[in-house]
Amino acid sequence: MDRPDRVAWLALPGVAYLAIAFALPLVGLLASSFAGPDGLTLAGYRQFFGEEYNYTILWNTLRAALVVTGISLLIGYPTAFVLARSSGWIQAVLMLSLLLPLSVGVVVKAFSWTILLRSNGVVNAGLVALGVIDEPLRLIFTETGLVIGAVHVFLPFMVLPIYSVARQIDGRLTDAATTLGAGVLRRFFKIIWPLSLPGVVVGVAFVFSMTVSMYVVPTLLVGDRFKTLPVMIARSYLFMRDRQSGGVMAVILLLIAVLVVVGSALLARRLRPKAAP
Secondary structure, three states: OHHHHHHHHHHHHHHHHHHHHHHHHHHHHHHHHHHHHHOOOOHHHHHHHOOOOOOHHHHHHHHHHHHHHHHHHHHHHHHHHHHHHOOOHHHHHHHHHHHHHHOOOOOHHHHHHHHHHHOHHHHHHHHHHHOOOOOOOOOOHHHHHHHHHHHHHHHHHHHHHHHHOOOOHHHHHHHHHHHHOOOOOEEEEHHHHHHHHHHHHHHHHHHHHHOOOOOOHHHOOOHHHHHOOHHHHHHHOOOOOOOOHHHHHHHHHHHHHHHHHHHHHHHHHOOOOOOOO
């Protein structure tokens, strides 16, 4: 047995752990979605796709994920480049401000937004003091509040992949384009954007896959006013005790996340610069 084969055996404990902790529960989840009183059946899937209300829930889930991902990209893209172009203590402070919130639990961050967004909270008080609004807005238990809280929670997962790519972009490329007469927009769309696309794809995949499956943030910031697949899955398992219905929705949610992750991985590989021969 050659050395590479012997080294491969070192991965066996990790593979076994992943199989027990992740693969087996997913197999059980898939099996529960087909389990009926009389054996295996597709009744759960027919019931889900046969009710128009479920399409509303599915659209709510996808819409919230798309909006949060889009806003995170708009905020995270320039933030990542500022972080990549800064140095010294400025970069350290920016990186600390980005990573420090990750040490706080999602429940704590979501609950803090319920305090900040209420009618007498800091956000409304600040807007009234600045003269932007005349009376407090209703932000809590709305989609707006959900988007604000979700962007705050998942923004670092957009910034970090883009930052890892942006710090590798040679600044001399834009300097050379400037000397050749390229304007700001041309330099961005012809140089910066194409080179940063791998990081953008990974960041979008991270944020979308996590946002589409978020449960704590919608539960605390919206409650029952805004139904999403994760909320309905929890209700099926915890309150209705309907394993088949919960399994069907969980499988659909899992397929969405897997498609996004696999598609982004293939796209990122395609966008990766090829080594010169």
